[in-house]
Amino acid sequence: MLHDSVILRVVVKLLLPPILLYALYVQAHGEYGPGGGFQAGVTVAAAMILYTLIFGVPEAQRVVPFAVVRTMVPLGVLIYGGVGIVGLMLGSHYLDYTVLAASPPDGNHIGVVLVEIGVFVTVSGTMLSIFYSFSSKIEDGEDAD
Amino acid sequence: MVAVTIGIVRLRNLFAVVMLGGIYSFLMATILYVLDAVDVSMTEAAVGAGISTVLLLATLAVTKVREAAPIHPPALPLAVALVTGAALIYASVDMPPFGDPLGPGHQHVAPEYIARVLPETHIPNAVTSVLASYRGYDTLGETTVIFTAGIGVLALLVGRRRPRRSDGASGGGNA
Amino acid sequence: MEVLANINQWVTIFLMVAGLYIVVARGNMVKKLIGLGVFQTSVYLLYISPGKIIGGTAPIISPDFTVYSNPLPHVLILTAIVVGVATLAVGLALVVRINEAYDSIEEDEIYAQEHDA
Numbered sequence: 262m263l264h265d266s267v268i269l270r271v272v273v274k275l276l277l278p279p280i281l282l283y284a285l286y287v288q289a290h291g292e293y294g295p296g297g298g299f300q301a302g303v304t305v306a307a308a309m310i311l312y313t314l315i316f317g318v319p320e321a322q323r324v325v326p327f328a329v330v331r332t333m334v335p336l337g338v339l340i341y342g343g344v345g346i347v348g349l350m351l352g353s354h355y356l357d358y359t360v361l362a363a364s365p366p367d368g369n370h371i372g373v374v375l376v377e378i379g380v381f382v383t384v385s386g387t388m389l390s391i392f393y394s395f396s397s398k399i400e401d402g403e404d405a406d
Numbered sequence: 407m408v409a410v411t412i413g414i415v416r417l418r419n420l421f422a423v424v425m426l427g428g429i430y431s432f433l434m435a436t437i438l439y440v441l442d443a444v445d446v447s448m449t450e451a452a453v454g455a456g457i458s459t460v461l462l463l464a465t466l467a468v469t470k471v472r473e474a475a476p477i478h479p480p481a482l483p484l485a486v487a488l489v490t491g492a493a494l495i496y497a498s499v500d501m502p503p504f505g506d507p508l509g510p511g512h513q514h515v516a517p518e519y520i521a522r523v524l525p526e527t528h529i530p531n532a533v534t535s536v537l538a539s540y541r542g543y544d545t546l547g548e549t550t551v552i553f554t555a556g557i558g559v560l561a562l563l564v565g566r567r568r569p570r571r572s573d574g575a576s577g578g579g580n581a
Numbered sequence: 582m583e584v585l586a587n588i589n590q591w592v593t594i595f596l597m598v599a600g601l602y603i604v605v606a607r608g609n610m611v612k613k614l615i616g617l618g619v620f621q622t623s624v625y626l627l628y629i630s631p632g633k634i635i636g637g638t639a640p641i642i643s644p645d646f647t648v649y650s651n652p653l654p655h656v657l658i659l660t661a662i663v664v665g666v667a668t669l670a671v672g673l674a675l676v677v678r679i680n681e682a683y684d685s686i687e688e689d690e691i692y693a694q695e696h697d698a
Contacts, residue, residue, distance in 0.1 A: 287448075292529040294641065295444035297537065299663050303452040310460055334556045338549050345546070356542040366528045373529060373538040376545070380538075383549050384663065387556035388457055391670045394563035395464035398677055427615055434622050441633045442640070442650035446625065446658050453666045458618065461666075465611060465673045469680040483606035491598035498590035502631070516651045524642045532640040532652040533659065541656060548660045555667030562674040 273315045280308040288381055292370070298377035302384030310392050318396050327393055333386025340379030344372055424462045431455040445533045589630035596623035608688035610676045614669060621665050628654040628661075 288301035313321035345356040352360065358372020359365035431454030438447035519540070520532055529535040537545055596619055603616025632651035640652035676686055683691045 291534050292531055294531065295448050295533075295639070297445065297531075297534050299659060300445070300448045300452055303449065303457060303663075307452060307456040307460075310457070314460075331560070334553055338546075338553045341546050341549050345542075356546065358539060358542075366526055369526060369535075369539050370528045372542075373535060376538045376542065377534070380545065380549055383552055383556075387552050387667070390556055391559045391674075392457075392460065392464070394559050394674070395461060395468070395677070398563055399464060399467050423612065423615060427618065430619070430622070434625070438625065438629055441629050442637060443629045443632070443655045443658070444639045444641075446629060446655050446662065449659055449662045450622075450625070453662050454618075454622070457666055458669055461670055461673055462611065462615070465676055468677050469611070469686050480602075480606050483602055486605055487598045487602040490601060491594055494594040494597065495591065498594065501590055516653055519652060520640065520642065520649055530642045532642060532649070533655045536652055537656045537659060544660060548664055551664050552667045555671050558671045559674040562671075562678050 269315050273311060277308055277312060280311075281305060284308065288377065291377055292373065298380030299384055302381045302386075303388060305381075305385045306388035306392070309389055313392065313396060318393070322393070325389065327390070330386050330390045330393060333382050334390060335383075337379045337381070337383025337386060340382060341376055344375045344379065348372070421463075421466060424459060424466065427462065428455045428459040431458065445531075589626065593623050593626045593630065596620075596626065610679070610686045610688065611673075614672050614676070617672075618665070618669065621661070625658045625661065628658050 284301045284304035287296035287304060288298065291297035291301070309321060309325060312324070344358070348357045348360055349355050356372075359368040361368040361371045431450060434454065435447045435451035438450055519536055523532045523535050524530060529539075600616045600618075600620030600623060603619065604613050607613055607616065632654040634648055634650050637648040637650040638646045640649040640655065642649070679691070680686050683694055685691055685694070
């Protein structure tokens with residue numbers, strides 16, 4: 262890949278922390294401004310894809326192993342479904358967040374935050390695992406030539 | 407935007423088409439931003455211009471960059487497309503004018519949501535609260551769709567290593 | 582102004598027809614998927630543009646504003662974009678596998694191979 266260029270390596274190292282920080286901001290601030298789990302998840306995945314493009318797949322998989330990414334895919338759905346189950350346990354309907362806190366609006370707020378975390382985990386995990394699968398194909402092709 | 411679209415239709419070098427696709431996505435994100443859909447615009451910029459472009463490039467790296475010349479004359483598809491377009495333009499005459507606050511879509515549930523969002527959820531962003539709270543089931547289903555897509559891609563690309571090596575050796579060389 | 586009242590619909594229709602044309606006329610599978618993407622973005626516009634209210638602002642509730650654009654299409658299309666990229670990824674994975682099996686991503690060539698064999 263492109264790991265020979267010093268400029269690219271340095272610039273990417275400078276760019277990655279702000280991108281990841283921005284993704285976290287988008288995730289945490291999604292209730293007040295534009296953003297939420299989808300946007301944050303995609304941004305994190307894009308940051309990791311940038312890292313992979315510059316430093317190569319083995320280096321990226323040392324930072325975020327494939328197994329972790331694969332686990333994140335069902336984990337997010339589990340978090341989302343789990344929030345629904347908790348509502349069920351506390352004597353309300355499935356995915357009814359109003360019982361999660363003392364007052365219904367706060368419960369709604371907490372529920373939305375938890376659900377967005379679930380969405381974030383699944384989206385970032387899926388995007389990265391898709392990208393890893395494609396890049397493993399490319400490595401295969403390069404080996405064959 | 408129109409020029410970029412025509413470029414996408416005409417060009418046969420798939421690499422250039424993918425790059426135009428990225429430009430197209432950014433233009434679309436800008437238009438969505440102007441139309442007040444800030445959340446959607448952000449997602450389109452990240453997904454359309456970022457992830458999709460990278461995935462398409464990855465596919466091109468594995469497959470071929472040149473598109474073969476079309477064998478069939480384009481008359482029939484063009485006719486189908488034009489007839490569809492004419493029917494849609496005929497239908498668009500009956501739509502409410504652009505940006506009209508009295509349009510039927512703005513009368514029924516939307517004001518209700520906007521009025522109830524802040525007292526009921528303490529979340530100022532109406533899009534987030536409707537997405538995750540009022541329409542929680544839809545978003546759960548959507549997360550499941552993404553989950554399924556991830557599983558599908560993993561099953562297609564990772565499960566079987568190098569199935570037909572004998573005739574697939576020319577695969578990665580054209581990038 | 583009367584003539585341009587539905588300009589947003591016309592842009593949508595143009596993109597939709599262009600996407601449809603690519604999907605129907607082109608045999609290359611990657612090109613077909615890009616065409617599907619163009620068609621899909623036209624649907625985003627179809628939903629979002631009637632939700633805009635002239636003079637309105639983005640639907641983030643604040644005491645400073647009273648007129649908001651309709652948030653419901655935004656929710657729907659947010660879902661559609663993410664599902665769209667997921668289906669695009671599955672489609673591309675299928676293209677990669679088809680290329681491995683047939684060494685071609687052109688519909689006509691694959692059809693010919695199937696019928697020669």
